Amino acid sequence: MRRNTFLKSMAAMAMVGTLPLSARAGATIKMMIPANPGGGWDGTGRAFGAALIDAKVADAVQYDNKGGAAGAIGLAQFVNSAKGDPNAMMMTGAVMVGGIITGKPAVSMDKATPIARLTSEYNVFVVPADSPLKTMKDVVAQMQKDPGSVKWGGGSRGSTEHICASMLATKVGVDPKKVNYVAFRGGGEATAAILGGNVTVGGSGYSEFAEYIKAGKMRAIGVTSEKRLPGINVPTMKEMGYEVVLGNWRGVYGAPDITAAQRAALTEMVIKATKSKVWLDALEKNAWTPALMTGKAFDDFVDNEFSSLRGVMHLSGML
Missing domain, CATH: 3.40.190.150 (Bordetella uptake gene, domain 1)
Structure with a gap:
């Protein structure tokens, strides 16, 4: 040609x-x-x-x-x-x-x-900086006392953070059907709810919360990886005694x-x-x-x- x-x-x-x-x-x-x-x-x-x-x-x-x-x-x-x-x-x-x-x-x-x-990416769980719940053990204790009083915020129903919250419930003797999970249509909405204190615990990939954690506006209390993530000083759920490991x-x-x-x-x-x-x-x-x-x-x-x-x-x- x-x-x-x-x-x-x-x-x-x-x-x-x-x-x-x-x-x-x-x-x-x-x-x-x-x-x-x-x-x-x-x-x-x-x-x-x-x-x-x-x-x-x-x-x-x-x-x-x-x-x-x-x-x-x-x-x-x-x-x-x-x-x-x-x-x-x-x-x-x-x-x-x-x-x-x-x-x-x-x-x-x-x-x-x-x-x-x-x-x-693994999920990280956070609480607002001024939350009276300082650690994941505090969250678990509150959930065992009154499951509905702990509002978990994250992505849509069926998201990995929703699954992890339900997994945690089963590991600590709480009926997973009683998990009070609040689904949001996007990470921006979930972040606003956490910063505003409208949910007790928020879950998502570390990248979504990183700037707020570094700025001291959120406290990271657990990550769903097998081992601690490089450069991120957040305890794993597993090392705290909760067999909750799940990637996204x-x-x-x-x-x-x-x-x-x-x-x-x-x-x-x-x-x-x-x-x-x-x-x-x-x-x-x-x-x-x-x-x-x-x-x-x-x-x-x-x-x-x-x-x-x-x-x-x-x-x-x-x-």
Whole structure:
């Protein structure tokens, strides 16, 4: 094929959207963030969008926040509006898996296209700085005395912090059905409730609370990791005698009905973005653990997450 004919052919393919993203100039990614601004998905999604631009695999990223129902509302909108769109991505993770298990929404994650797991993060529990409850042992004692008097604040019903609160209840002899859990549509709302003293204990990824902990506005009283997190002097639930260990992963999905080639192109973009300086800086700043996984391994991981979280939630009395 002559060079000029080839170039015309490439241009025509780009105009109709059939050229793989990695070969297309000026791609604009449409990023669905299925949560309100200010939370973990929002922070991860915007940091990853900046990484896509920094890696020069996208020229721009448009964000659409749609919170509620552990991400199920945003998921439904994404599935219905982005069908076949090779430029669309959606943030997802363990919170959405848990929400689907408990809420049984009409649209599940299997309607979209798995692309990659990005990070893993453990939950940290905090109390307002002026709370009379100084430690997790204080919280447990109060919960054992009067479960309803301890208001746990966090993400949607079925989120990892909700699961952990229920797990803790079962470990200390409290009926998990009596856990007073207050669900919020986004991390910003949960943070405001904690700072305002409207909930007793808040739970989320460390990155969401880090600035308030460092400023002395929140007190971190426990983290759900197996061992203490590097550089973060917060006792684990396990070392305090509570067998509550649970991680929270976050990742990205593509639109429904994209082709195998388009999925491969998105995967290539994601891999390149995770090597960018912007992304590496975000990992360090937010204490996120890099956990890149793609392809069949990621497909299988999500299937296993549904099985394992369903089992944990059943044992915790949530189902």
